[in-house]
Amino acid sequence: MQRQAEAVERARLAGERIHHFHGGLRLRHNKKISCEVPLERVPLPARLFVPLLQHAGSDLANALVQPGQAVLKGEPIGAYEFPDRGFVHAPTSGTIVAIENGPIAHPGGQAGMRVVIEPDGLERWTTLSPCPNWPGADPQDLLETMRRAGLVGLGGAVFPTSTKVQGAGAAGVHTLILNGAECEPYISCDEMLMREQAGKVIAGARILRRAVGAERAIIAIEDQMGVVEQVLKKALAASDAEHVEVVRVTTIYPEGGERQLIQVLTGLEVPSGGLPQDLGLLVQNVGTAAAAADAVIEGKPLIERVVTVSGNGVKRPRNLVALFGTPISALIEQCGGYEDDVQRLVLGGPMMGYALPTDAAPVIKAANCILALTAKDIQAPQPEMPCIRCGECARVCPAVLLPQTLHWQASNGQWDDARDSGLMDCIECGCCDFVCPSHIPLLDWFRHGKGMVRKRAAEQAAADLARQRFEAREERLARIKQDRKDRIAAKKRQMSESSESKKKVAEALERARKAREARSGGDDKQ
Amino acid sequence: MLEAVLPIAVLGLMFGLGLGWAAQRFRADSDPVVDQIEAILPQTQCAQCGFPGCRPYAEAIASGEADINQCPPGGEAGIQALADLLGREPLPLNPENGVEKPPRVAVIDEKICIGCTLCIQACPVDAIVGAPKLMHTVIASECTGCDLCLPPCPVDCIDMVERPASLMDWRWPEPGRKRGAA
Ligand code: SF4
Ligand code: SF4
Numbered sequence: 001m002q003r004q005a006e007a008v009e010r011a012r013l014a015g016e017r018i019h020h021f022h023g024g025l026r027l028r029h030n031k032k033i034s035c036e037v038p039l040e041r042v043p044l045p046a047r048l049f050v051p052l053l054q055h056a057g058s059d060l061a062n063a064l065v066q067p068g069q070a071v072l073k074g075e076p077i078g079a080y081e082f083p084d085r086g087f088v089h090a091p092t093s094g095t096i097v098a099i100e101n102g103p104i105a106h107p108g109g110q111a112g113m114r115v116v117i118e119p120d121g122l123e124r125w126t127t128l129s130p131c132p133n134w135p136g137a138d139p140q141d142l143l144e145t146m147r148r149a150g151l152v153g154l155g156g157a158v159f160p161t162s163t164k165v166q167g168a169g170a171a172g173v174h175t176l177i178l179n180g181a182e183c184e185p186y187i188s189c190d191e192m193l194m195r196e197q198a199g200k201v202i203a204g205a206r207i208l209r210r211a212v213g214a215e216r217a218i219i220a221i222e223d224q225m226g227v228v229e230q231v232l233k234k235a236l237a238a239s240d241a242e243h244v245e246v247v248r249v250t251t252i253y254p255e256g257g258e259r260q261l262i263q264v265l266t267g268l269e270v271p272s273g274g275l276p277q278d279l280g281l282l283v284q285n286v287g288t289a290a291a292a293a294d295a296v297i298e299g300k301p302l303i304e305r306v307v308t309v310s311g312n313g314v315k316r317p318r319n320l321v322a323l324f325g326t327p328i329s330a331l332i333e334q335c336g337g338y339e340d341d342v343q344r345l346v347l348g349g350p351m352m353g354y355a356l357p358t359d360a361a362p363v364i365k366a367a368n369c370i371l372a373l374t375a376k377d378i379q380a381p382q383p384e385m386p387c388i389r390c391g392e393c394a395r396v397c398p399a400v401l402l403p404q405t406l407h408w409q410a411s412n413g414q415w416d417d418a419r420d421s422g423l424m425d426c427i428e429c430g431c432c433d434f435v436c437p438s439h440i441p442l443l444d445w446f447r448h449g450k451g452m453v454r455k456r457a458a459e460q461a462a463a464d465l466a467r468q469r470f471e472a473r474e475e476r477l478a479r480i481k482q483d484r485k486d487r488i489a490a491k492k493r494q495m496s497e498s499s500e501s502k503k504k505v506a507e508a509l510e511r512a513r514k515a516r517e518a519r520s521g522g523d524d525k526q
Numbered sequence: 527m528l529e530a531v532l533p534i535a536v537l538g539l540m541f542g543l544g545l546g547w548a549a550q551r552f553r554a555d556s557d558p559v560v561d562q563i564e565a566i567l568p569q570t571q572c573a574q575c576g577f578p579g580c581r582p583y584a585e586a587i588a589s590g591e592a593d594i595n596q597c598p599p600g601g602e603a604g605i606q607a608l609a610d611l612l613g614r615e616p617l618p619l620n621p622e623n624g625v626e627k628p629p630r631v632a633v634i635d636e637k638i639c640i641g642c643t644l645c646i647q648a649c650p651v652d653a654i655v656g657a658p659k660l661m662h663t664v665i666a667s668e669c670t671g672c673d674l675c676l677p678p679c680p681v682d683c684i685d686m687v688e689r690p691a692s693l694m695d696w697r698w699p700e701p702g703r704k705r706g707a708a
Contacts, residue, residue: 053693060693108696444701451697463569466670469651470571470579 004278011266011279014175015218015247019267021260023396024252025431027351029224030185034310034317039196041321042334044121048091048325049114049362051104052078055152056159060113061088069096072126074301076150077115084163086150090126091303091323094119105328105347105361107354114362117325128299134207139169142211142296149295150302155179155256155285156348158366161292164282169212171277176209176217177265180228180286181249183256184349187369189306190286192319194221194228197290198235204289205244207296212282216243219286220261222251253351254429258283260398272425287368307363309335313342313372322363328370329359338372346371351430385438393432393442399425403432403442410449419453426450560588566607570599571650572672574624579650593617598624599671630671630686632664638683645675645684 052061061078065071071090078088097116104112131137131145147162178201182190194201205217221228225248232246249255249264259270262281270276276283287305294300303324310317315336322331328345332338346353347361349369393403401422409418426446433443564584575596577583586592587608594608595617602619609616619626634645634654641659646652653669656662664684675684 106693106696107698110693110696112693441701444698447698448700455697459568462670463567465668466569466571466651467564467580469653469668470569470581473650473652474579 007268007278008174008280011262011268011281012174014177014262014265014281015220015245017267018247018249019264020250021252021255021263021398022400023398023431024254024260025396025434026251027185027253029251030310031182031188031191031224034186034188034308034319035192035195037316037318039192039306039319039321040334042323042326042330044092044119044123044323045326045330046118047097047327048094048117048119048323049102049327050077050088050091050117050325051362051364052088052113052115053104054088054158054324054365055080055085055150056157061085063099063113063115065090065096065099065115067096067098070094071096071117072124074128074303075126076301084147084160084166086147086152086160086162087301088115088324089150089301089303090115090117091325092117092119093122093124103358103360103362105356105364105367109357114325125300130299131296134296135210137210137296139211139213142207145296145299146211146292149291149300151288151291151295152302152365153285154287154291154305154365154368156352156366156368161284161288165208165212165284168275168277168282171275172280173212173214173277173282174216174280175282176205176212176214177261177276177281177283178205178208178217178219178286178289179256179258179261179283180219180221180225181251181256181261182222182368183251183254183260184351184353184369185253186310186371187308187349188310189308189319189368191221191225191228192308193287193290193306194219194225195231198231199239200290200293201286202232202235202239202241202244203297204286204291204293206241207292208282208284208289209244211292214282216245218265219244219246220249220265221246222255223248224251253431254398254427257398257427257429259427272422302365305363305365305367307331307367308369309372310369311346311371312374312377313339313344315339324364325362327360327362328356331363331370332359332372339374341374342372343375344373344378346373350377351434352428382439384440387438387440390437392435392437396431396435398429398431399427401426403436403446406449407440407442407445410445410452415449415452415456418449423449423453557585557588560584562611563587563608566600566604566611567597568599568604568670570670570672572599572670572674573650574598576623587612593620595620596623598626601626629689631666631669631689632671632673632675633666633685633687634662634664635683635685636661636663638681640681642680644678644680648674648678650674 052063061080063078065077071077071093073090073093075090076087077090080086094117097118099113099115101111102114106112131141143162143166151161152158153161180190180194205219209217219232229246229248236244254260255264261283262270262276268279270279291302304321306319307322308319309331314332318335320331320334345356345359347356347367347370348354350371387404389404397403405421406418406423409421423446428443428447430443433441436442564581567580567584569580571579575583577586583592587594594614595605597604598619605619606616639661641656641661643658645662646654646656650672651668651670653665654662654675655665671686673686
């Protein structure tokens with residue numbers, strides 16, 4: 001407890017000095033190509049396909065609409081089973097054509113339910129409900145507005161923002177960190193957002209800071225982001241925001257990871273199994289902050305985002321603002337189409353992204369980047385060789401794990417051992433995979449392994465529940481049986497008791513009779 | 527010679543006594559082997575093993591009364607885990623006890639149900655709710671898919687269906703396997 005209080009105090013100095021995290025990689029940046037032209041909006045496509053599975057940690061949203069129904073822009077069309085998970089909204093006005101299974105962005109290429117909307121082109125908004133007078137609003141109202149707006153972390157984790165902020169606020173947060181450090185090569189959506197909508201990001205910082213009850217906010221950007229720092233500082237000076245600072249961090253992959261960024265800013269590690277709020281910190285992506293500003297100031301739900309379209313396989317790389325549900329093919333088209341030698345489409349960055357089998361998949365809240373890669377971008381798969389125990393993987397692992405050990409355990413199915421060795425702390429950054437001279441697919445193993453550990457935990461929980469219920473039932477049945485036995489025994493006892501007392505009465509009568517006889521006999525003698 | 531043997535013998539005797547005493551003093555209350563075996567069993571409580579539940583089967587394995595290949599829901603993986611735990615050779619699942627099936631859940635056709643409560647009495651984990659002459663229903667999250675409610679139903683209104691696959695259940699496949707084949 002003492003140590004934690006100390007750590008919270010030290011975390012207050014976040015950003016004063018730039019620290020380092022363990023390992024990491026210096027990667028080719030590859031961001032300039034997509035930052036040369038300003039943000040563009042993707043024209044309204046003929047149809048939008050809005051997936052119902054968009055938020056982390058919950059099942060499909062239930063559709064709130066039916067085919068044939070007219071919807072307005074910003075109207076909720078899907079609601080999650082858990083109310084704190086928020087909503088999915090109609091990105092434009094039009095008619096619901098279908099609710100069907102179809103291609104979605106999914107690492108396994110699985111299909112998913114999508115609400116298909118035919119736009120009417122009028123972009124008629126539903127009634128917007130902003131949070132009036134937000135600089136003085138009650139934090140609870142701010143959170144509720146964000147929940148209704150379907151706000152999720154736009155850095156890629158898509159965890160519901162209101163839930164995260166509420167949890168952190170309850171634990172006590174002194175510093176809000178806005179994560180503008182995009183660690184992966186190519187991805188520049190946050191950089192472009194900060195360049196073009198700095199005012200909105202700063203307003204979002206103030207809103208989130210108020211919602212969580214923090215004293216200050218830090219906007220962390222990379223030292224390679226060029227003009228972003230000046231733009232933000234200028235916007236800060238122009239706004240009446242206080243206690244908002246811009247801090248530059250060194251560009252080392254993966255410093256945009258939540259835990260790594262905290263370590264860079266404070267020199268402190270979030271304990272394994274712990275959360276940033278244990279240090280009094282909350283980290284939010286800058287895109288999320290801008291979306292919070294839209295939700296709170298204008299009452300607009302989350303229906304679009306900035307997406308980087310880049311890579312050598314696309315003609316004119318750039319950043320686009322796209323409505324959710326826009327087919328990725330429409331974004332590619334906006335960028336001039338594919339180059340002839342395009343080989344692979346990836347959602348996310350080159351390190352952590354996954355290949356998409358089709359560009360029919362629509363843009364979702366988690367889609368920060370679409371990469372079209374050519375043969376020369378893709379490393380030809382090299383034959384895997386046995387681990388030579390060189391230790392390179394451990395040297396670069398930012399989570400300070402021992403990937404070679406984890407791999408040994410995972411490939412031998414020793415899931416409990418792998419879990420105990422910290423598998424669940426792996427942030428899936430792929431650094432180990434990148435440097436391994438034996439070309440062992442370490443990242444794939446760890447993704448698979450984390451799924452296995454989760455699955456086993458879920459199965460164990462189900463088995464424990466079944467055991468408890470079985471035992472409870474056995475106990476109940478035994479109790480009922482015992483009760484019945486007790487009752488019968490009591491009855492018997494009662495009956496035998498009653499026969500006993502009868503006997504006693506009879507005996508008493510008998511005794512009395514004998515006594516009488518004896519007496520009368522005596523009288524006779526007298 | 528004797529100087530060497532004697533101290534070792536004395537030490538051995540001392541340790542032996544100490545260990546013997548500790549074994550008595552710190553004896554576990556319930557049989558740890560049975561607990562470990564039970565932890566591996568899937569808790570379906572289906573009785574296909576021939577014992578009235580997973581715990582009794584665990585006890586039977588521990589006492590040597592039953593073999594390790596009698597639990598169809600646990601399947602190959604379960605047998606392997608039991609073999610590892612007990613240091614035995616894994617055996618193929620005994621077909622007399624049944625076959626391994628994907629996880630299933632009972633569904634009551636509520637239009638046909640007459641509310642006889644027989645299935646409620648049969649369910650080993652109390653996963654069916656209902657009352658006499660009132661329609662019954664299965665709490666899907668608590669159903670272990672044991673099939674025990676099927677035989678007693680007089681109107682045959684219970685079906686075992688495969689648990690619907692959810693995108694949430696998707697996991698990254700083992701490297702080297704085909705993608706999507708979770
Ligand atoms: S993928 Fe996991 S194990 Fe590998 S370097 Fe990143 S955090 Fe470490
Ligand atoms: S980098 Fe590859 S070869 Fe080297 S220790 Fe790690 S897993 Fe083994």
